[in-house]
Amino acid sequence: MxxxxxxxxxxxSYDLQQDIVYNKWFAQTMNMDxxxxxxxxxxxxxxxxxxxxxxxxSNGQDFFFTINVDLQQWVALDFNDCIAPFSALxxxxxLLAQLxxxxxxxxxxxxxxxxxxxxxxxxKAFNWVKSIKVHTNFNQx
Numbered sequence: 001m002x003x004x005x006x007x008x009x010x011x012x013s014y015d016l017q018q019d020i021v022y023n024k025w026f027a028q029t030m031n032m033d034x035x036x037x038x039x040x041x042x043x044x045x046x047x048x049x050x051x052x053x054x055x056x057x058s059n060g061q062d063f064f065f066t067i068n069v070d071l072q073q074w075v076a077l078d079f080n081d082c083i084a085p086f087s088a089l090x091x092x093x094x095l096l097a098q099l100x101x102x103x104x105x106x107x108x109x110x111x112x113x114x115x116x117x118x119x120x121x122x123x124k125a126f127n128w129v130k131s132i133k134v135h136t137n138f139n140q141x
Contacts (some may be wrong), residue, residue, distance in 0.1 A: 004047050009040050012047055012050060021053040021084060030064035037065055041075055048082040055129040056084035059122050060101050061093055062073055067100035076107040086132050087116045088125035 001013035001022060008028045014021050023044060032040075048056075067075065089105055091098045105116045119125040 004051075005043065009015075009036070010044070011035060013050055014047075014053070018130060019053050019134070020056065020126075021048060021051055022057045023058040025061075025063035025065060027062040029062070031063045034068075034071065037067070038074070039079060041078055045078050045082055048079070048084065052082070053084045054086060054134040055132060056087040057058045057090070057122070057125045057129055058087065059090040059125070060098075061090050061122075063101060065100075067104050068137070069103075072100065072104040072107045075104050076110070079108055080112050083112060083114050085114050086129055086134070087129060088119055088129050089116055090119050090122050090125050103136065 001015045004012040004014055004021075006012070008026065010023055010025050010029075012021065012023045029037075042137065063074060087105075091101060102118065105118075108114065109116055117125075117128060119128070
């Protein structure tokens with residue numbers, strides 16, 4: 001995996017062979033404020049726009065920031081044009097953060113035609129996205 005960026009809150013990598021963007025949130029997210037969260041989401045969305053992956057794994061096991069309803073809608077709008085069609089979400093260990101991550105994912109699903117599946121560990125998430133065969137039609141008319 002090629003590291004795209006990393007800071008105290010998140011690391012983002014890309015696997016070109018598998019066409020998977022991977023991000024992992026860190027426990028430091030418990031100290032994030034709303035503006036910092038928005039900055040991190042903008043950087044993440046920019047990475048998705050640049051790479052345009054078909055698959056993604058987001059590990060939120062150590063994500064401790066609770067995303068309020070307005071932020072959930074904002075995230076969905078920011079990601080609606082760039083999220084990977086097949087995305088695996090590893091849910092947070094902290095209940096409120098887990099619920100807010102899942103609600104955000106559901107908001108994204110309502111605004112797009114992506115398939116998001118939830119997992120309790122990273123290995124299962126990677127196995128699922130790696131099992132997906134994405135076919136691209138390169139025939140031009």
